Amino acid sequence: MPLRLLRFALSKKYPEPRMFRVHDRLRKTYDVVIIGGGGHGLASAYYLARDYGITNVAVLEKGYIGGGNTGRNTTIIRSNYLTPEGVAFYDQSVKLFEDLSQDFDLNIFYSTRGHFTLAHTDSALRTMRWRAEVNKHLGVESEVVGPEEVKKACPPIDITCGGHAPILGALYHAPGAVARHDAVAWGYGRGADKRGVEIHQRTEVLGIDVEGGRVKGVQTSRGYISTRKVLCAVAGSTPRITQMVGLRTPIYVHPLQAMVTEPLKPWLDTILVSGSLHVYVSQSDRGELVMGASLDPYEVQSTRSTLDFVEGLAAHMLDLFPFLSNVKVNRQWAGMADMTPDFAPIMGKTPIEGFYLDAGWGTWGFKATPVCGKTMSYTVANDQDHELIRAFSLSRFAEFNLTGEKGAASVGH
Incomplete structure (x- = not known):
C-alpha cells in the first residue's frame, strides 16, 4: 500500500478532503x-x-x-470530423483535454493512442479521403493509410475480417485519445x-x-x-x-450500448473504429477492452441492455480479432443518445x-x-x-x- 494512502487511512489529523461540499438547502x-x-x-x-x-x-x-x-x-476523444464547423469545434476540445490534468491538479488518465477509422469499401475510402482533406485544411492531423499501416499499428488484427469485409484502408488521426470519464x-x-x-x-x-x-x-x-x-x-x-x-x-432518443471484457495484458495500443462492422474499441488502463456499437434501432428512453447487442458486437469483434473467442465479457450498459437529423x-x-x-x-x-x-x-x-x-x-x-x-x-x- 502506498505510504501516502496508509498515512491518510490511519490518521485523524490529516483526513482526505471531500471532492465538493454538500449543501443542505437551496x-x-x-x-x-x-x-x-x-x-x-x-x-x-x-x-x-x-x-x-x-x-x-x-x-x-x-x-x-x-x-x-x-x-x-467509451471515452474516445478525437477531432477528425467532416464539416469545417465540426472539425474546428472538436479540435479546440482536444486541445483543452490535453491540459485538463494540470488545470485540475487531478490525473484524468489522458492517453494519446492514435485513432483508425477503418474503410471496408471503396465508398467508405472516398469518405475517408474527404475527411482527411477537410481535417488538413483546418490544421488537424489526419491522413488516409493502407491496410499495411493498420496491420503495423495493430499486429493481431485480421485484415481480411474473416473474408467478410476486408480492410481496404483507414483514416488515421494521430491525436485520437482516451481519458477517464x-x-x-x-x-x-x-x-x-x-x-x-x-x-x-x-x-x-x-x-x-x-x-x-x-x-x-x-x-x-x-x-x-x-x-x-x-x-x-x-x-x-x-x-x-x-x-x-x-x-x-x-x-429523438435511442439507447446506445457498450460493454467491457475481463482485464487482459496490454496489447491494443490504438483506437479502432469500423463503421461497416459497427465496432469501436480501445483498451483501458486496467486492461479491459472497452467496446461499443451503433445505436439500437428503436426509440426507447431507457438504459436497459440487451443480449442481442452483446451477440452482434462480439461477432464483429471476432471478425477483427479471432483470438478473443475465449475472452469473457465482464459487464454491459446503455446510455440514452439524443440524436438530431x-x-x-x-x-x-x-x-x-x-x-x-x-x-x-x-x-x-x-x-x-x-x-x-x-x-x-x-x-x-x-x-x-x-x-x-x-x-x-x-x-x-x-x-x-x-x-x-x-x-x-x-x-x-
Whole structure:
C-alpha cells in the first residue's frame, strides 16, 4: 500500500478532503441554474466561475454526478470530423483535454493512442479521403493509410475480417485519445465547487417558470428557485426539459450500448473504429477492452441492455480479432443518445429568453466536454452565442441550413 494512502487511512489529523461540499438547502435565487450534473453541466459551471466570475450558480442533478451519459460512454476523444464547423469545434476540445490534468491538479488518465477509422469499401475510402482533406485544411492531423499501416499499428488484427469485409484502408488521426470519464466529471465538479458553485445531487427539476417569453424560475423537488438564466445539459432527458418551456426540437432518443471484457495484458495500443462492422474499441488502463456499437434501432428512453447487442458486437469483434473467442465479457450498459437529423449538436440561445440548450450529442458528447463548457459559459455570461457554436443553433432546422455531420459519426447511424 502506498505510504501516502496508509498515512491518510490511519490518521485523524490529516483526513482526505471531500471532492465538493454538500449543501443542505437551496438558495432562493441564483444568477444561473444548470440542469444536469454531467460533464457538460459541470464544465459550464466551472468556466462560468473561473473565466467570468459568475459563482452564484446552482448545478441540479436528479441522480448523482456523472451518472448519466458521462459515465456511460467509451471515452474516445478525437477531432477528425467532416464539416469545417465540426472539425474546428472538436479540435479546440482536444486541445483543452490535453491540459485538463494540470488545470485540475487531478490525473484524468489522458492517453494519446492514435485513432483508425477503418474503410471496408471503396465508398467508405472516398469518405475517408474527404475527411482527411477537410481535417488538413483546418490544421488537424489526419491522413488516409493502407491496410499495411493498420496491420503495423495493430499486429493481431485480421485484415481480411474473416473474408467478410476486408480492410481496404483507414483514416488515421494521430491525436485520437482516451481519458477517464469519471475523473473529468469530478475534476470539473471540484473546480467549480472551489470557486463557489453549488452542486445539488438528488434534486429533480419539476418545472420551469416562463413569463412573457423569458425564464423566471425553476421548480425542483426541494423547492422553488428564482433565476433569469437556465442552461439545459441533460442529454437523453432533453425532450422532457424542453417540454417544460414549450420548446420543440427535432431530437429523438435511442439507447446506445457498450460493454467491457475481463482485464487482459496490454496489447491494443490504438483506437479502432469500423463503421461497416459497427465496432469501436480501445483498451483501458486496467486492461479491459472497452467496446461499443451503433445505436439500437428503436426509440426507447431507457438504459436497459440487451443480449442481442452483446451477440452482434462480439461477432464483429471476432471478425477483427479471432483470438478473443475465449475472452469473457465482464459487464454491459446503455446510455440514452439524443440524436438530431444532421448528427450535429444543438447549442446556444433559444427562442425562450434566458433558456440555453446544450443537447443533441448522440454518440459524441464526452469528447466535446471541455469545449462545451467553454462555449456555453461564454454564451450564458454574454447572452450571445460563441462563434464556435453558431453553426449548431436550433434555428438551423427551421432555416434548412443543416450542418451535415453524419458521415463522420462513424457507428452512430
